[in-house]
Amino acid sequence: MSLQKDSWLPLNNGLKIPVSGFGLYQIPVEDSTKLTYEALKAGYRHIDSAQAYQNEEEGAKGISQFLKENSDIKRSDIFFTTKIKNGEHGYEESKKSIEKSLAKVSPYIDYIDLFLVHSPISSKEQRLGTWKALQEAVESGKVKSIGVSNFGTPHLDELYAWEGLKNKPVVNQLELHPWLPRKDLQAYGKKYDYLLEAYSPLTQAKKLDDPELVSIAKKHNVTPAQILLRWSYDQGFIPLAKTVNxxxxxxxxxxxxxVPKLSDEDYKILDKDSYEVLTWDPTKHVDQ
Ligand SMILES: NC(=O)c1ccc[n+]([C@@H]2O[C@H](COP(=O)([O-])OP(=O)(O)OC[C@H]3O[C@@H](n4cnc5c(N)ncnc54)[C@H](OP(=O)(O)O)[C@@H]3O)[C@@H](O)[C@H]2O)c1
Incomplete structure (x- = not known):
């Protein structure tokens, strides 16, 4: 069956994730409830927040408002993600950190669908301690799935080699777009059975005026942003797009x-075979 905008994809733990995500990074705290609500009203069922964005509570509140006004839609129809921030790694620190997030969202939603490690920036001991705390959160039922973000191949190998691993990461959330396709981490997704979430799929608007992208968009009579999202879906990614509009x-x-599937010719043009980071790149983190 072909992918629909409201499709959900299977995760490696038997649960599912909506293929279209709305990201809350850089959405001002005071607008986060309203924009989460607007995203849900437009049809999104997947909201991506993080401790570092300081809008977990506001995102959860937007979900709760939307559910109150739409009695035909259930909590389980919506998917909410947050992330443990850098600096709160290690078993004890992460246990507290997870509790803090749960306390923030619990007046509005009774569980978190997906908790990610925002980046591998700490040490081996701390990363594995964080994972232990996340596994316990799944056991408690307050967190349904756990995953990683910005993990490079050594960080993934380290986790998979750990004898304490019970819950495999369901996703690796990465900067992904035609200028940074990360073929190595796509291959690792197949090896380790995780899905790839594409963050900054619109290149944070930095490449929307790229002449080749603009010409493909004109040919299809759509916008450059839509071509980038179509590219992301066609790769099998879960794009997380942010807008305040x-x-x-x-x-x-x-x-x-x-937007129809892109043609082979379009792909060739968009296949930049480059490694151009537009945000940050913790996948290259090496412990000090
Ligand atoms: N795990 C991580 O380390 C990490 C890092 C970065 C992002 N993320 C996640 O990924 C999400 C998306 O990434 P992002 O926020 O970095 O960037 P993005 O979604 O690639 O780009 C957002 C930018 O594109 C503009 N934009 C959005 N839709 C547009 C459209 N249809 N036409 C023209 N411009 C458009 C937005 O402007 P307006 O808002 O003015 O419309 C904003 O400037 C984040 O919100 C966050 O959830 C995760």
Missing amino acids: VDRIKENFNVLDN
Whole structure:
């Protein structure tokens, strides 16, 4: 069956994740409840927050408001992600950190669908301690799935070699777009059975005026942002797009309805074979 904008993909733990995600990074705290609500109203069912974005509580509140006004939609129809921030790694620190997030969201939602380690920036002992704390959170039922973000191949090998590993990461959330396709971590996704979530799939708007991208968009009569999202879906990624603009929320969410699969010719043009980081790159982190 072909992918729809409201499709959910199977995770390696038997649960599912919506293929279209709305990201809350750099959304001002005071707008995060309203924009989460607007994203859900437009059809998104997947909200991506983080401790570091300081809007976990506001995102959860937006979900709760939306559910109150739409009695036909259940909590289990919506997927909420957060992430343990750098500096709160290690078993004891992460246990406290997870509790803090749960306390923030619990007035609004009764569990967290996905808790990620935001980056591997700490030490082996701390990363594995964090994972132990996350596994216990799954056991408690307050967190349904756990995953990683910005993990490079050595960080993944380290986790898989650990004798304490019970819950495999369900996703690796990475900067992914045509200028940074990360073929090595795509291959690791197959090896270790995780899905790839694409963050900054719109290149944080830094490449939207790229002449080749613009010409492909013109040919299909859609926007460059929509071409980048279509590219992401076509790779099998789960793109997480951010916007503070309600019309763009709809434009981004409706890509799988409005933009046909890209042609081989389009792919060749978009295949930059480059490693151009536009945000940050903890996948290269080496312990000090
Ligand atoms: N794990 C990590 O380390 C990490 C790092 C970065 C991001 N993320 C996640 O990924 C999400 C998305 O990444 P991102 O926020 O870095 O960047 P992004 O989604 O690639 O780009 C957002 C930028 O694109 C603009 N934009 C959005 N839709 C548009 C459209 N249809 N046409 C033209 N411009 C458009 C936005 O402007 P307006 O807002 O003005 O519309 C904003 O400037 C984040 O919100 C976060 O959830 C995770």
